[in-house]
Amino acid sequence: MGSRGWSHGVRLGAPGSRTTRLELFYDLVFVFAFFNVTTLTSQQPTVSNLLRCLLVLGLLWWCWTGFAGLGNVVRADQGLLPVVGFLTLTATFLLALTMPGAFNDRPGGLNGPLVFVSCYFLVRACQLAVLGVVARGDPARWRQWRRLVLLPATATALLIVSALLPRRIAEDGTATALQLTLWMVALLVEYVAGVRLGGAYWDVVSAGHWAERHALMVLIALGESIIALGVGPNFVTGLPLTWPVVIAAALGIVVVSVLWWAYFDTLALALEQALHRSRDPVARARLARDAYTYLHLPIVAGVIFFALGLKDLLAEVADPGTPEWGVPLGGYWVLVLYGGVSLYLLSLVACGLRAVRVLRWPPVLAVLALGALAPLGARVPEVGALTLLALVCVALVVVETRGQGRRRHRVRQLALEEEEAAETEQSRWRHEHL
Numbered sequence: 001m002g003s004r005g006w007s008h009g010v011r012l013g014a015p016g017s018r019t020t021r022l023e024l025f026y027d028l029v030f031v032f033a034f035f036n037v038t039t040l041t042s043q044q045p046t047v048s049n050l051l052r053c054l055l056v057l058g059l060l061w062w063c064w065t066g067f068a069g070l071g072n073v074v075r076a077d078q079g080l081l082p083v084v085g086f087l088t089l090t091a092t093f094l095l096a097l098t099m100p101g102a103f104n105d106r107p108g109g110l111n112g113p114l115v116f117v118s119c120y121f122l123v124r125a126c127q128l129a130v131l132g133v134v135a136r137g138d139p140a141r142w143r144q145w146r147r148l149v150l151l152p153a154t155a156t157a158l159l160i161v162s163a164l165l166p167r168r169i170a171e172d173g174t175a176t177a178l179q180l181t182l183w184m185v186a187l188l189v190e191y192v193a194g195v196r197l198g199g200a201y202w203d204v205v206s207a208g209h210w211a212e213r214h215a216l217m218v219l220i221a222l223g224e225s226i227i228a229l230g231v232g233p234n235f236v237t238g239l240p241l242t243w244p245v246v247i248a249a250a251l252g253i254v255v256v257s258v259l260w261w262a263y264f265d266t267l268a269l270a271l272e273q274a275l276h277r278s279r280d281p282v283a284r285a286r287l288a289r290d291a292y293t294y295l296h297l298p299i300v301a302g303v304i305f306f307a308l309g310l311k312d313l314l315a316e317v318a319d320p321g322t323p324e325w326g327v328p329l330g331g332y333w334v335l336v337l338y339g340g341v342s343l344y345l346l347s348l349v350a351c352g353l354r355a356v357r358v359l360r361w362p363p364v365l366a367v368l369a370l371g372a373l374a375p376l377g378a379r380v381p382e383v384g385a386l387t388l389l390a391l392v393c394v395a396l397v398v399v400e401t402r403g404q405g406r407r408r409h410r411v412r413q414l415a416l417e418e419e420e421a422a423e424t425e426q427s428r429w430r431h432e433h434l
Helices: 004-009 021-036 047-073 081-097 112-135 139-163 173-198 207-230 243-264 267-277 281-294 296-310 313-318 330-356 361-379 382-404 406-433
Strands: none
Touching (some): 021 081, 021 296, 047 112, 047 296, 081 112, 112 139, 207 243, 207 267, 243 296, 243 313, 243 330, 281 296, 296 313, 313 382, 330 361, 361 382, 382 406
């Protein structure tokens, strides 16, 4: 640490640390922000709005993964860190509230794009300030940290230019392209330059903490997709409960359950074990970057798009003014619904290939099947499209679980033995000290 005084305010993490309850509390706000991204496209389902959704999601994910990395280096629930966390929490919540006006200012009130950019900068500044405290005692890391500080400043400047585009130009297609380009450049600055500069700066102190943080984010995101299924804007106003609604709700839960199984049954355990086995700090950091920082972004994005496709489905099926089994989804919403699940599954395949060098063919075949069924899904009623999706997902689980055999048993048995060993050690410590 830089000085004795700072050591009481920031406490370093340890190789065996796990996710704290305070970090879970922060994650709830980040997930709210992730799912509020859908407000950018749910009102006006266009390709440009879908791109805006992806850009905001990428920016939010970089903020969250920076916070996860911070909790890996220092103890998030000790010293001054809770105060920093609560400040980050407030800024993230305001970021989520301003998301509908993140690109174009709405009449009345504060300037939405500028408030959005200010909150983003505050989140990144809080993270880098704590890392700067940690780096004070190491000249090499301190020099590297000073370079890292330039990244959010540069990205913020680009986003401010995008926010200040003249109103008379903002409605023009050229200005929209320029605005999206500035956002993409800002993301490239953070993702590309950040990884290059941070490669020699950042270590994964606790592999278990890093894996657990990302797995819990996926879990919370899946839970939010269930909320999206049941809480459409019109569903809570007393629409009748009919058999099509019951069937659609059950099918939605089936798909969410399959998505859980595809990640948590074996893959999440195998990813964490691979991270633990990587003893070299540089190799471990690269694995954490590739399998988690990069490849978990499309995993979460896939869940968000799936939830967006479900958002109004039950409400429309229950509405007496619509056909009994819902209206045809159409090409755009089939792309969002089927594409979200496909993105999720392909990202899981990429994670397994990167971390454990195993190519999982059943998810690839499931994605191909969804692509083949998409034209039919766009023409049939909503419940029919959801049925096709659920059938493909169930077939995926059955084929993959039966095909993994000994590899699945070995990964799960190793995880069980680790859990039992940790429980035994914890019980011994509690018996001696509590």
